[in-house]
Amino acid sequence: MLRQIEGSRAIAETVALCRPEVVCAYPISPQTHIIEAIGAMVKAGTLAPCEFINVESEFAAMSVAIGASATGARSYTATASQGLLYMIEAVYNAAGLGLPIVMTLANRAIGAPINIWNDHSDAMAVRDAGWIQFFAETNQEAADLHVQAFRLAEELSVPVMVCMDGFILTHAVERVDILDQATVDSLLPPYEPRQVLDPADPVSIGAMVGPEAFEEVRYLAHLRQLDALVRIPAIAEQFAHVTGRASGGLVNSYRTDDAETVIVALGSVLGTIKDAVDIRRELGERVGVVGITCFRPFPAHAVREALRSASQIVVLEKAFSVGFGGVLSTDVAMSMHGEQHVLRSVIAGLGGRPITRRSLEALIAEAVRGDLPALTFLDLDHGAVDRERTRMAGTRRSGPSAENLLRDRGPVGAAAPRTES
């Protein structure tokens, strides 16, 4: 049913339709509205049977999910940012144990400096953990991906993370079609665990494995992720068949048929990029967009196919590897190995910095002119950076940079940055 609904609420209601049996959570912005809503449903008895557990940390949240999943219960949690990092040992463990936990990641920057707004640093920090990672472009897709995530996780015994941009999606009220119970039930059969803690058939889970078999265990996990590259489009197709709606999949192309320059990105910023592309198209620029919905496993083949005709690839990402550059860019570059493309990285939207259509239009124009450097930081205030560099050069005890930059910036909130050109 179509409803005007907050993203978090849409996720909560969709997760509830997936009949989770154990939900545990520790509050962190911007994930809170999701777990609050699920908690209320469990307490009211509208989501039953389900155990909702208020844990004392994110480390405990993932650990409770591990115990519940290993006991055969469909398990769900949600987190963001620092919370994800606090649970990271258990995040790796869940994947290593092959437990099909589903987790929403309300993408948020990582401190210091502490920052509650959106970027993708958190998701990138766990890209090698062995989880499948989806990135939702819209709240509709975020909701739909949760149904597909449980299905995929349980089919393959791999945990799945649905990444949705914090605040931009989680707190945005927009139109979402919430599926009905029968539809979700038809897409998501009851959980049949591959391994379960059962006194009638006792197994040891989590045994110590030495050099004699560790590599094989890891390789099996890799194969399951490769299996996912086949199953994800199939599940998305089934989803489309049942619901009449395209959601999920590996990659999504927009106006790429004759595009010379293609922008690659993850998540909600794709909408703004498409708007900018539409405008530049009117000016005759042959530009397109490839959105990557499935970031792990990385759909190298699909990405290569989607970008084959482009001469220039601009990877725009909300995270970067300090001291090197783009994270997604590296994956795209690896996927395009052997092809003759110009590849440009643009780091944008860190810590919630707005990525405006105007900035993107200028960026596209620059790219089309062939003027885009290998690595660009969109809307970076070079003046503020230079002034801090000068302060640091002038005195040993120049103090904390973050505070200096804020003082330099003056009393503003998260308003548009001052740019010097």
Place this chain on the structure above:
Amino acid sequence: MTSQPVHFYQVGSFAVGNRLLADDQRTVQSNPNRANSIDSGHRACQGCGEALGARYALDAAMRSCDGQIVAVNATGCLEVFSTPYPETSWRIPWLHSLFGNAPAVATGVAAALRVKGRDDVRVVGQAGDGGTVDIGFGCLSGMFERNDDVLFICYDNEGYMNTGVQRSAATPPAARTATTDVVGPEPGNVFGQGKDLPRLAMAHDIPYVATATVADLHDLERKVERAMAMRGARYLHVLVPCPLGWGSASNETILLARLAQETGLFPVFEAEDGVVTNATLIRRRVPVQDYLARQRRYAHLFGSHPRPDVVERIQAMADRNIERYGLLDASDQQVSV
């Protein structure tokens, strides 16, 4: 004419042999049909107190709930020596996740069982002292305050023995570990630090907290059964001597556990809802020196440069425990230290 009381114990010990007991009072281990939750063939050291404690505790738990148990294990000796791939000593469903999260994993298991209506299946969490008092304490405290239906057992050998005998918050003062070396003016672990986990557990007002040692296995089994008869968060803290880490003879594990109790250094008691309900009285009080001198981790207190001042401080700790828990029978005051 004076009568000679019959003593049902062996020389030098108050332990009562199974063969002197009625069938229903004998230990689970005397029953050939016991569960063997942790089976033979594991790789614990000779004289390992933890292997012994775990075997008794889990088999007692198994007996008390008709074999319907799921066990969760923290990383540590018990985990490593029981499951070198592809072998396992566990004949019960057993899950090891991480070092610091066993109580939370156990919470998850309990939640899953509850949602599936499997109230007959009980959950036991296990960890060493490091996994309990240090790295696992956050999760343990959370599990306690939520009163999750888990029996958590700490096998306390007073240090990180699996990683090579380093100090934990359960390492006693003056004890030598690899990170509290016997150098400097205050050799060994410092005084005035450490966590008393049973008292911290009691502060959560959970239904049941008890301590036990592997010297009194009847008592350990009784406490496990008492705990298993209750619901909610229950905590059992078992002293398990470690020949490797303590520098003790492998045939003195039981003796040292007994001396720890009879000196007063390790008070053996039970508490319900945060209140001590029972303490095992010291039947033959011994000075702490008798306990310390048998362990190389305290060797620096004796020998050519003895430290009677340090021994005295440890004795004061024992005395404080005796006073706190009333460990001496009032009619038994003639026993001198």
